[in-house]
Amino acid sequence: MAQLDDLDRAILRLLKEDARLTISEIAERLGRPESTIHFRIKKLQEKNVIERYTIVLGKDLRPKALGILYIQARTPVIEDFLQKYIAHIVKTLAMLPNVLMVARSGGDGIIALIGGDNWEKVQDFVKETVEVLPGLERVELFPVDSFEKGAGIVGFLVDV
Amino acid sequence: MAQLDDLDRAILRLLKEDARLTISEIAERLGRPESTIHFRIKKLQEKNVIERYTIVLGKDLRPKALGILYIQARTPVIEDFLQKYIAHIVKTLAMLPNVLMVARSGGDGIIALIGGDNWEKVQDFVKETVEVLPGLERVELFPVDSFEKGAGIVGFLVDV
Numbered sequence: 001m002a003q004l005d006d007l008d009r010a011i012l013r014l015l016k017e018d019a020r021l022t023i024s025e026i027a028e029r030l031g032r033p034e035s036t037i038h039f040r041i042k043k044l045q046e047k048n049v050i051e052r053y054t055i056v057l058g059k060d061l062r063p064k065a066l067g068i069l070y071i072q073a074r075t076p077v078i079e080d081f082l083q084k085y086i087a088h089i090v091k092t093l094a095m096l097p098n099v100l101m102v103a104r105s106g107g108d109g110i111i112a113l114i115g116g117d118n119w120e121k122v123q124d125f126v127k128e129t130v131e132v133l134p135g136l137e138r139v140e141l142f143p144v145d146s147f148e149k150g151a152g153i154v155g156f157l158v159d160v
Numbered sequence: 161m162a163q164l165d166d167l168d169r170a171i172l173r174l175l176k177e178d179a180r181l182t183i184s185e186i187a188e189r190l191g192r193p194e195s196t197i198h199f200r201i202k203k204l205q206e207k208n209v210i211e212r213y214t215i216v217l218g219k220d221l222r223p224k225a226l227g228i229l230y231i232q233a234r235t236p237v238i239e240d241f242l243q244k245y246i247a248h249i250v251k252t253l254a255m256l257p258n259v260l261m262v263a264r265s266g267g268d269g270i271i272a273l274i275g276g277d278n279w280e281k282v283q284d285f286v287k288e289t290v291e292v293l294p295g296l297e298r299v300e301l302f303p304v305d306s307f308e309k310g311a312g313i314v315g316f317l318v319d320v
Contacts, residue, residue, distance in 0.1 A: 048218035101310025150261025
């Protein structure tokens, strides 16, 4: 377990905002020597506190409409079949570019973030790709409209 | 609207995986001159196709359990009150560190991503912080378990 102090956290906060900041810019902002900042960042990377560096894509490439999709499978007689069936749906959804995120949800469910050019397209996708699947107990789609926090996930997740 | 060609997309894919790649590393991988890569990245930044550079935090700092929370307010007689009430709940949730993401959902709903040390803590948070609020029609919490796609959102969203 990584033990972080205030300086570590301050560095991480700056890098989260802008990972292109140079060592000397961070040193200046935090009023610490460059050698200290260099050493700390090296440690944070080695300890996998910083797992990776990435980019967030801008509005043009992001879907205009989003929905959270919940799918629940009907519990069949054979439990083993249920698990294989859910794993199959999850893998299929993950291959589709408008499925930004997909995860298992409990023993019999799936949760996913779906994107589209507009809300009708998101709904159509669910109707045509998900609701047609046999053996589902429940399919529910919640719109994701204006973000108050975490808006960056769309530009972080979107495929190019 | 940004017009991207195959080279732009190849550059973006490499930077999404590792935004620390140097111009010369990208040039070598894609078999193009450094000057071309330099020019393309400059353009992608100027056009806000690359909105920003950031870091993804590793496992130690991430919540161990996650849930998607859906809240639906009861429609009151006065529509204006409903909007203000939802805006208030959204703003309050956004201030809490274990609320990783929160957005409006349709005219009377809220959708959020909640983190915690374990599933019981996520459930307790919803019971103690959300279910106690007056005037709610529906509160539902879906576990988010193993990711097939988009696992990085947790390390992207988590506060330090």
